[in-house]
Amino acid sequence: MSDIFAPDAATGRKSFSIPERSELPVFTPNAAVLERNHIVGFNSRNLTSRPFSLLRSQLIKRMRTNGYKIVGITSPAPGAGKSFLSANIAASLSRLPSLKTLAFDLDVRRASLAANFGLTGKGGLEDFLAGGTDDLTKVGCSVAGTNLSLFPCFPNDLETVDLLASDRFAAFVKALKKLPDDTIVIFDMPPVFANDDAMVVATMIDAYLMVVEQGRTSARQITDSMRLLEPAKCIGSVLNRYEGGIGEGIGLGAYDKYSDYYRRDD
Numbered sequence: 001m002s003d004i005f006a007p008d009a010a011t012g013r014k015s016f017s018i019p020e021r022s023e024l025p026v027f028t029p030n031a032a033v034l035e036r037n038h039i040v041g042f043n044s045r046n047l048t049s050r051p052f053s054l055l056r057s058q059l060i061k062r063m064r065t066n067g068y069k070i071v072g073i074t075s076p077a078p079g080a081g082k083s084f085l086s087a088n089i090a091a092s093l094s095r096l097p098s099l100k101t102l103a104f105d106l107d108v109r110r111a112s113l114a115a116n117f118g119l120t121g122k123g124g125l126e127d128f129l130a131g132g133t134d135d136l137t138k139v140g141c142s143v144a145g146t147n148l149s150l151f152p153c154f155p156n157d158l159e160t161v162d163l164l165a166s167d168r169f170a171a172f173v174k175a176l177k178k179l180p181d182d183t184i185v186i187f188d189m190p191p192v193f194a195n196d197d198a199m200v201v202a203t204m205i206d207a208y209l210m211v212v213e214q215g216r217t218s219a220r221q222i223t224d225s226m227r228l229l230e231p232a233k234c235i236g237s238v239l240n241r242y243e244g245g246i247g248e249g250i251g252l253g254a255y256d257k258y259s260d261y262y263r264r265d266d
């Protein structure tokens with residue numbers, strides 16, 4: 001990774017370099033932690049990872065068709081499963097050797113990707129966003145044995161709207177958009193109704209995936225949030241905690257009738 005370039009003479013904006021996976025420290029997640037947090041996307045043999053493989057394929061198809069690189073994952077209200085889905089979709093994408101996946105925790109105030117993957121520390125992506133460092137290799141890691149680069153946030157008291165509405169954040173997103181076409185960037189976003197953060201982020205990304213929580217998200221909440229996120233494009237929606245889908249609480253869809261299809265008897 002080259003150093004940060006000098007600020008643009010006309011705009012004063014910096015342009016940031018996005019590190020290659022090989023430039024990041026390697027992190028090996030603990031299998032028990034992943035299991036406890038329901039992060040199954042790395043494991044193609046886990047039956048519950050299958051909905052994420054299907055989601056992954058749909059996402060890739062739609063992103064390629066539209067030339068999108070950055071997708072945000074959001075929901076109208078808190079707790080719908082955005083971070084759970086961001087982590088699992090990123091993990092599932094990262095199994096594909098032909099693709100580079102980068103996942104960023106942009107729910108800066110209620111960061112949870114670090115906990116989901118079992119990362120501890122301080123000075124994560126929030127430090128970069130706040131200008132504490134210009135070097136993304138200091139705040140990210142590459143997940144061992146996968147094609148995933150992970151940029152978590154750690155607990156902080158930052159005023160996030162100031163950070164996300166800044167020129168700095170715009171320059172960072174611009175650098176992400178210049179990444180090669182074999183890259184998919186996932187933003188774990190805040191919920192739409194919590195504050196302005198999701199709306200601010202939505203103005204800069206290519207598209208968003210709307211997480212709908214069975215039994216809790218109302219039709220009105222969905223239409224209101226889609227209106228608030230305009231003109232950002234909704235690339236699709238995920239019905240989370242759907243009861244009647246594949247077992248053990250993941251419940252993303254009704255794929256259980258195919259559960260024996262890949263079962264091996266050996």
Ligand SMILES: Nc1ncnc2c1ncn2[C@@H]1O[C@H](COP(=O)(O)OP(=O)(O)OP(=O)(O)O)[C@@H](O)[C@H]1O
Nearest residue numbers: 037038078079080081082083084110191241249250
């Ligand atoms: N389908 C699911 N099956 C099992 N656990 C789930 C599922 N969806 C979410 N969870 C769990 O529910 C909790 C809340 O989910 P998560 O943190 O992903 O929500 P969120 O939308 O990111 O919340 P916030 O708005 O606070 O960021 C987590 O402990 C997560 O592991």
Ligand SMILES: [Mg+2]
Nearest residue numbers: 082083107112
């Ligand atoms: Mg979250």
